[in-house]
Amino acid sequence: MYSSSFRSFALLALGLLPAVRSATLEVVVGGPGTLRYNPESVTAVPGDVVRFIFQQKNHTATQSTFEAPCVQAPGGFDSGYIPVAEGVTEGFPAAEFTVTTTDPVWVYCKQGTHCQAGMVFAINPGERLAAFKAAAAGGAAPTTASPTSTATTGAPSSTATGTDIKVVVGGPGSLTFNPSNVQAQVGDTITFEFRQKNHSVIASSFEAPCVPLAQSSPGEAGFNSGYFPVPDGQTTFQTWTVRVNDTKPIWAYCPQGNHCGQGMVFSANAVEGGSRSFQAFQDLAKQINGTSNTGGGYGNSGALHTTISGASAAFAAVLAIVALL
Template identity: 50%
Template sequence: MFSIKFVSVIAAVLALSMAPVGRGVEHQVTVGGPGILKYDPQFVNAAIGDTVLFTFKQKNHTTTQSTFAVPCSPMEGGFDSGFIPVPDDNTAGPFPLARFTVKDTEPVWVYCRQANHCQQGMVFAINPGDKFAAFQATAMGQGTNPASVSPPPPSPPPTSVAPVTVTATVTVSGTQLSTTTYTTNAASATPSVSASIDHKVTVGASNSLIFSPANITANVGDTITFQFVQKNHTVTQSTFANPCTSLSQTSTSGQVGFDSGFMPVANAAATFPTFTIHVNDTSPIWAFCKQTAPVSHCAQGMVFSANAVESGPNNFAAFQEKAKSSSSTSGSGAPSPSNTAANAASASLAISYGGLAVAGVVALMSTMIL
């Protein structure tokens, strides 16, 4: 739903971000820190027009809207900063920021969806009344968070069945920020061992709506590095059955697929962001671009696969045809004027890096470079 915006975005967008944001009070909230799984303060009381500025400190946290009844799961249509990594050696800043604008005085419930941070009490609220303690207690009493990111399990014997983990390393302008591991489908491990290969995939080459190459074969231990070279695209995990919807939204077992978030790149850019996944078994990997402005990139055939079984019905060509038959991308794509509650939520949270406020609303940022 939301994407991390980088400071290399065009000057016009940066200039827009400097515009005044109103006369409300700005509430400062620190997210995490060295050895700290906490929002500080844990709740605020805010009026309409106020803003809540989340400052992300060390480690890798999120600011994700949930509900009072289910604290550790994302609310449908709610805001989500996405994972925002901060290296341990960044002790002086600048730090990434997320700014939420208060639209009404109804309670807003928030949690960190990293691993079991929510179950350890890492929750936050705006205007909770006298219910914050109960909200936090419910979070700490829950089991495994179905929308969290889990660490990789120990490697099993070669003949056993192992969970698939996909490790996503986000690099900005050549600097690695952090590594996050997502749990995906289960499949048989490959017993053979070979030298690993890094497969390079260009996203949006020559101003085209393509992954190049769009279909590859990768072995266990290989990596796949997606380099974003033009416009504003994502690489988001999906399924063969639902090519244009994120795995996180279609899974019935709480699987969380990888998602680079939107990666805006100016035409004259000299450096390009990359997103890397680690292949832990040979089960098929399906992915798409979730950009929907001005048209659904996925429905235009902008999809990717690794280890598709070309001799069977679930091959890459069939996957791409299913994508093209989709009317539009569903899931957490770029907001459009037709979105209602989801669009309102996305427009209320702006993400920035390096202390620069990058755009006033996420909807604008997602569509500035098309």
């Protein structure tokens, strides 16, 4: 039993301690010629804020799991894609995440194959950061990107493991996938070639054409290419590839602006006619006018808060205007 004098001394000592303040831990995302978070990990306590500062190119800060480093965790936070132009030198956009636990939080960039290239981050990883990076490099994402291509048609070409089907996305004055419906076998690949403006391809479902599959069908991750901005004068184009694992229909759409509501949707192995044909899928997207699309790439969710300021705000405004053209 403590004496009354000791209790008084202890209370006085506690009264002299400074108030505990939360820390803001800054993490730079991307930058000229780099695919990494800097630093790659931080140690934080509940109440601390991790501030992701987005630099050049187009990156995300997306929560994953240790077991699946390159797949968004169900209900996890996501900054959405935040593009930053090469010439920006200040006023970088930022997204803030408030730490609520001392447990590890795993993060990756979902743009293309950035995750597999080692663009991952962790809060309180302990001794497991190296293993997390190794798992990401092992190809934990459901899709992979392919090299730059200059193909101009949707005609299939032979590969060692199946057929590669080319699909052109967008182009001058075009809000279409071309071809918009293909037939594919198990082992085939579908390579999306991104043309002018700023497009993406995200898996959805027939019932919810303009909503990411992972959101409309919990437990199914689906695929997400991320955004590929292409200027008007571009003559070579980036591509992104999905491998076909079964013959069930694949439904997809472009989440940019109201592109889905204007009919910019895609399918593989859809029936030729009837209530679940590609035409029925596109008609439904137009009927709802994209209003059920809650998967736009520039939003945020969970405890992540996004802010854009300075030169980056002006660049974002330009992208918004371009999306309406």
